[in-house]
Amino acid sequence: MFDIIVVGAGFAGAVIAERCANVLKKRVLLIEKRNHIGGNAYDCFDENGVMIHQYGPHIFHTNQKFIIDYLSAYTDWIEYQHHVVAFVDGNYVPVPFNLNSIAKIFPPPLARKYITLMLQHVGFGKRITILQR
Ligand SMILES: Cc1cc2nc3c(=O)[nH]c(=O)nc-3n(C[C@H](O)[C@H](O)[C@H](O)COP(=O)(O)OP(=O)(O)OC[C@H]3O[C@@H](n4cnc5c(N)ncnc54)[C@H](O)[C@@H]3O)c2cc1C
Incomplete structure (x- = not known):
């Protein structure tokens, strides 16, 4: 029973x-x-x-x-790491897209400009949705 x-x-x-x-x-x-x-x-x-x-x-x-x-109490652990990257123009770029992705994709002066703009308009550590057109 x-x-x-x-x-x-x-x-x-x-x-x-x-x-x-x-x-x-x-x-x-x-x-x-x-x-x-x-x-x-x-x-x-x-x-x-x-x-x-x-x-x-x-x-x-x-x-x-x-x-x-x-x-x-029920399992042992196997340490594991994975990194998600996209292959863009010969570079492995972090995904989800972030400031490091910008630095990898664009030439340094342009990347600095975009990153500065992103930080000004969005802020550090914030998450936003990038819409497709
Ligand atoms: C391809 C895939 C990848 C996933 N990847 C991840 C991941 O990376 N990380 C993560 O956290 N989650 C992941 N998930 C989700 C995860 O599998 C589920 O959240 C989790 O298994 C749900 O557990 P559950 O007990 O609710 O359901 P289930 O795991 O579906 O278990 C339900 C059980 O009930 C049994 N059952 C159903 N009906 C009956 C019945 N009438 N009689 C007897 N037995 C029955 C089934 O056989 C099954 O064993 C993934 C799922 C899939 C399909």
């Missing part, structure tokens, strides 16, 4: 089921139609021993320490 039935063992269902069991001390039945937990964030090893994300690449990111602390 169960107090609670949770359907789906993705992030949402797995966490709710764990919290109900461990915090609320309920008897929980977690039902999953796939043959694994983790939902769309599931990863596994392919036939060559390479870890893959079966349903598409997932990157974990949070600025909440309690989330990292919670997950650390």
